[in-house]
Amino acid sequence: MTLRLPSKMLAVAALAAALVLPAAAQDRIKFKAIGQPLATGLIQKNKEQPFFENFAQRTGLPIDVDYKPIDTLGVKDTEQLRVMKAGLFDIVSLRVSQNSRDEPTLLGLDLVGASPDYATGRKVANAYFSTIDERLQKQFNVKLLGVWPFGPQVLFCKKPIAKLADVKGMKVRVYDQNLAKFIEMVGGTPVPVSFADTHQSLSLGVVDCAITGPSSANSAGWPEVTTHQLPLGFQMALNGYAISLKAWNQLKPDQQAKLKTAFDGLTSEIWTYSEELFQDALNCNQGKDPCTTGKKFKLTNVAVSPADLELVRGAVTKVSLPVWAEVCDKSNADCSKKWNATVAPVLGLK
The missing domain is CATH 3.40.190.170 (Bacterial extracellular solute-binding protein, family 7)
Incomplete structure (x- = not known):
């Protein structure tokens, strides 16, 4: 036996169903x-x-x-x-x-x-x-x-370099004030350039070197317009x-x-x-295997010296922290105080 619902009940059920759908969508x-x-x-x-x-x-x-x-x-x-x-x-x-x-x-x-x-x-x-x-x-x-x-931001140059100090007198693409002050410290001229404009800036000689991660550099084709990479992480x-x-x-x-x-x-x-x-991108940039994530190029990979490592590590107390603290404390009174209380102990700084 088939149960027939009154047409009025069917209409109410249909209306209820219609109301439920938009409600669910609105949720x-x-x-x-x-x-x-x-x-x-x-x-x-x-x-x-x-x-x-x-x-x-x-x-x-x-x-x-x-x-x-x-x-x-x-x-x-x-x-x-x-x-x-x-x-x-x-x-x-x-x-x-x-x-x-x-x-x-x-x-x-x-x-x-x-x-x-x-x-x-x-x-x-x-x-x-x-x-x-x-x-x-x-x-x-x-x-x-x-x-x-x-990941670590490293140096790419279109002129031969054997160590970090070789950027003396060169124009280097940077992306923040902290990095700019460090490049000044080692004798380079910092030039702020957006990531999207860096390939062209290297190509046209607006900058001689530029800093980014090796994978981003590979994706953006920087090795087409540079010759050397120094895998020393600045930031x-x-x-x-x-x-x-x-x-x-x-x-x-x-x-x-x-x-x-x-x-x-x-x-x-x-x-x-x-x-x-x-690591894979560093390999790709210099044409080495394994290279599974990027395109192979033929950059000269410059060995990182202990002196260069020490130069970057020492930058925290010599340049980057004092320069940043002065700027930050002007807009945020507790800025460097909080950094010294939270980050400094992690780095073993007193």
Whole structure:
């Protein structure tokens, strides 16, 4: 026997179903995210973008993200904190050194000489995390979710070099004030050039040398216009993920916890991947095997001398910390005091 429902009940059921669908759709949250530049290469391509494109799956949250690399947006990478504060985006893949003019406290994360290797870089990032988070929340209504590295930033030159001191009299592309002061100390002329413009600047002779990570250099074709690489790490190129407090406060406490766990997972993946890329890219740039992640070139690999290592390590106390502290303390009275209380002990500095 078939049970027939009255037509009025069917109409009510249909109306209820129609109302449920939009309600479920309305329950989904939409965020806009700024990514790393496409030009920076494999971390952006293989780790960051897939994470944001599968955001709901990776976080277990009903959140859809409109993710755009910054070099496709018409926004400068030096303006990330400003556009976040203005409420134009919800999540940012924060370029630390590029935004340090707007917030000098950020640069305490990556002073020249402070993170000569990955293990030290992790310790510095963990020690300084809460200081940056508090500052970003106070000044920009932005919460820090994680910190990760592009990896050691090394020197590429289109003129022969055998040691760091050979940059004396050369024009060197830099990306923050801290690095600029160090290059001045060793006799070079620092020239601020955006990453996207560096290949052309090398090609045209605007700069003689430039500093970035070996994998990013490979992806951007720097070895086409340079001849030598000196794999001496000046900085770890630490970057971060941050969310506007408006977007963060939209989430319930359990959702916030899920989001933080997902970003912890992503940043942990990037730390491991970055270290794998670093050595592989150094090989690729000089045409050696194994080379699995990049294109082979024929750069001369300059051996790092103990004297050069010592020069960079000594930069923390001689140049990078005093120069940065003077600038940072002007805008944030406790800036260097907090760094000395949190990061200095990790580095064995008194």
